[in-house]
Amino acid sequence: MTCQGKVSINDTSGAEAGADMGAEVRAALAGDPPSLPCKYFYDDRGSRLFQEITRLPEYYQTRTEESVLERVADEVVAAVGARELVELGSGSGRKIRLLLDAMARAGHLERCVLFDINERDLEQSVRALGRDYPQARVRGVVGDFTQGFAGVGPGGGRIAALFGGTIGNLHPRDVPAFLARVADLLEEGDGFLVGIDLVKDKRVLEAAYNDAAGVTARFNRNILQVMNDRLGADFDPSAFDHVAFYDEQNAWIEMRLRARRAQGVRIPGAGVDLRLAPGDEIRTEISCKYSRASLEAKLPGTGLRLGQWHADQANRFALALLVRDPEARR
Numbered sequence: 001m002t003c004q005g006k007v008s009i010n011d012t013s014g015a016e017a018g019a020d021m022g023a024e025v026r027a028a029l030a031g032d033p034p035s036l037p038c039k040y041f042y043d044d045r046g047s048r049l050f051q052e053i054t055r056l057p058e059y060y061q062t063r064t065e066e067s068v069l070e071r072v073a074d075e076v077v078a079a080v081g082a083r084e085l086v087e088l089g090s091g092s093g094r095k096i097r098l099l100l101d102a103m104a105r106a107g108h109l110e111r112c113v114l115f116d117i118n119e120r121d122l123e124q125s126v127r128a129l130g131r132d133y134p135q136a137r138v139r140g141v142v143g144d145f146t147q148g149f150a151g152v153g154p155g156g157g158r159i160a161a162l163f164g165g166t167i168g169n170l171h172p173r174d175v176p177a178f179l180a181r182v183a184d185l186l187e188e189g190d191g192f193l194v195g196i197d198l199v200k201d202k203r204v205l206e207a208a209y210n211d212a213a214g215v216t217a218r219f220n221r222n223i224l225q226v227m228n229d230r231l232g233a234d235f236d237p238s239a240f241d242h243v244a245f246y247d248e249q250n251a252w253i254e255m256r257l258r259a260r261r262a263q264g265v266r267i268p269g270a271g272v273d274l275r276l277a278p279g280d281e282i283r284t285e286i287s288c289k290y291s292r293a294s295l296e297a298k299l300p301g302t303g304l305r306l307g308q309w310h311a312d313q314a315n316r317f318a319l320a321l322l323v324r325d326p327e328a329r330r
């Protein structure tokens, strides 16, 4: 833990995020389809590329979510009355400012916790928020939210947030358990504000993941560079094509990397030797799209109920305020 005044960073990644990357990658590549865990997109280069993606004309998600949040932040804060904000997968920590401003306006901003797998992003965001919100104690926790929330600790009077449609990167079967773990961070009446990318026209969805400038393709290939850097692999990222398509049956965008030619790849840190034929694919991300009904179907038994639902006029993106309700755990 590093600590300076009211700002601190707690690194739980030794216990969680970095626990056994090799074993995780080996298991994912042995799956059907072979895949790589999408959390490995976010090294420093991947995080910078993601920031670029959020500014692309095709990527409506960030702009839309921010405009909805701007409109409803005061209403959300009034409903929860929280003194502490916990943002999961905080990245640049930009959107959270809209909620922090609303909490400050309401006169009860005391604490803020940012939780992310990328330490550098986290450090920068924590320092910037510590500077701009001197009335709050700002903490950063480096960790993997698919494993748990070690380092966040218990506490009531909280609102947790997960923006960017990031919940869509979880497999739908894992969502109820994830929501139940978030509920454990909360006390009765606390809230979890989740940004949801909504089911919509396939062409709009596919354009958002196949931008004309090719930034998403660079982001996608970067995961191979992360395998090279962290597991000593010898992937040639330029030997793979970026593929992104909407799977209507599963209601998810799927990103893949397709081998351009026959190739062998060694991944010593995972104990894997891959033999790829031309056209072989590795899945790198799913991004599930929800409706109000399909999100609500995930809630029974989690300890959370739907409190508020705010979508933009065109129904592209929504913010769902889930409320901790012990009755909802049965």
Ligand SMILES: C[S@@+](CC[C@H](N)C(=O)[O-])C[C@H]1O[C@@H](n2cnc3c(N)ncnc32)[C@H](O)[C@@H]1O
Pocket: 038, 039, 042, 047, 050, 054, 062, 088, 089, 090, 091, 092, 093, 095, 115, 116, 117, 118, 121, 143, 144, 145, 146, 162, 163, 164, 165, 166
């Ligand atoms: C899609 S980006 C969203 C970033 C930001 N919240 C936004 O809305 O623009 C996902 C963020 O979650 C972080 N992340 C991805 N997988 C994670 C994991 N398993 N545990 C913790 N953070 C994770 C990434 O580093 C990145 O900052």
